[in-house]
Amino acid sequence: MKYSRILTVQDISCLGQCSLTVALPVISACGAETCILPSAVLSTHTGGFSGYTCLGLTDEMKKIISHFDVLGARFAAVYTGYLADGNQVDVVLDIMRRGLGDLLIVDPVMADAGKLYPAFDSAFVNRMKELCSRADIILPNITEACLLTGIEYRTEYDEAYIRSLANGLISLGAKRVVLTGVGYGADSTGVAVYDGQELFYYNHRRIPKCFHGTGDVFASAFTGAYVGGKSEREAAVIAADFVLECIQNTLGDEEHWYGVKFEPCLASLIKRLK
Ligand code: PXL
Numbered sequence: 322m323k324y325s326r327i328l329t330v331q332d333i334s335c336l337g338q339c340s341l342t343v344a345l346p347v348i349s350a351c352g353a354e355t356c357i358l359p360s361a362v363l364s365t366h367t368g369g370f371s372g373y374t375c376l377g378l379t380d381e382m383k384k385i386i387s388h389f390d391v392l393g394a395r396f397a398a399v400y401t402g403y404l405a406d407g408n409q410v411d412v413v414l415d416i417m418r419r420g421l422g423d424l425l426i427v428d429p430v431m432a433d434a435g436k437l438y439p440a441f442d443s444a445f446v447n448r449m450k451e452l453c454s455r456a457d458i459i460l461p462n463i464t465e466a467c468l469l470t471g472i473e474y475r476t477e478y479d480e481a482y483i484r485s486l487a488n489g490l491i492s493l494g495a496k497r498v499v500l501t502g503v504g505y506g507a508d509s510t511g512v513a514v515y516d517g518q519e520l521f522y523y524n525h526r527r528i529p530k531c532f533h534g535t536g537d538v539f540a541s542a543f544t545g546a547y548v549g550g551k552s553e554r555e556a557a558v559i560a561a562d563f564v565l566e567c568i569q570n571t572l573g574d575e576e577h578w579y580g581v582k583f584e585p586c587l588a589s590l591i592k593r594l595k
Contacts, residue, residue, distance in 0.1 A: 436464070
């Protein structure tokens with residue numbers, strides 16, 4: 322794998338196995354230098370814990386970027402995840418405007434299972450559309466793809482529906498689309514990769530239980546594998562297999578409802594990338 326430097330922009334959820342506590346180890350395991358720009362500090366993620374604290378870091382992010390710029394720091398890719406508010410889209414766009422990053426990979430983290438996460442509203446969706454329109458690669462789930470395109474959310478669909486979502490996202494301006502959680506039947510799920518012409522689909526077994534943080538695990542493994550030299554399709558397959566393994570490793574532990582136990586699976590991710 323090529324040794325590269327990646328800047329990831331997302332929150333620190335101190336407890337909850339998501340965002341930076343996932344991105345740092347997973348991208349590092351892929352063999353890249355992982356730099357961070359924290360968007361917020363939360364006590365936990367917002368998906369199931371009550372009473373969480375949240376400190377947005379927009380002003381600090383601006384200062385950090387200016388310092389990076391003065392230092393001449395450059396990144397092979399900027400990978401964004403959970404942003405605390407719409408103004409942070411401007412911060413990310415500023416990183417790209419200053420030429421600090423070559424590639425922009427956006428995981429438009431804002432919703433799942435047909436619903437927006439608690440912190441977000443339609444104004445945030447509009448800002449996320451803007452960010453996605455500038456991205457080289459976007460990694461939405463179906464709910465996020467629906468919000469970004471205005472297409473109705475469905476739980477049962479066919480390939481024509483997935484094509485319409487993928488085309489809608491390309492029309493928005495994203496160069497490539499990696500759509501996660503695409504399942505045409507009850508027992509399977511998968512990932513679709515679209516470049517505006519060919520729709521590649523990788524299907525795998527579906528475990529009928531939802532786990533928090535799997536989008537972050539997928540996006541981090543995809544980014545690490547892709548920036549390290551794998552093709553988009555190869556990176557999507559590696560990331561999907563890794564998520565499945567992490568879920569399998571967590572199943573049956575009812576106390577571990579808030580995330581996936583990805584750590585023991587890092588060794589197999591590393592082996593796969595050799
Ligand atoms: O896993 C996505 C995510 C990241 N960060 C925070 C979240 C969530 C999903 O709920 O709440 C703070």
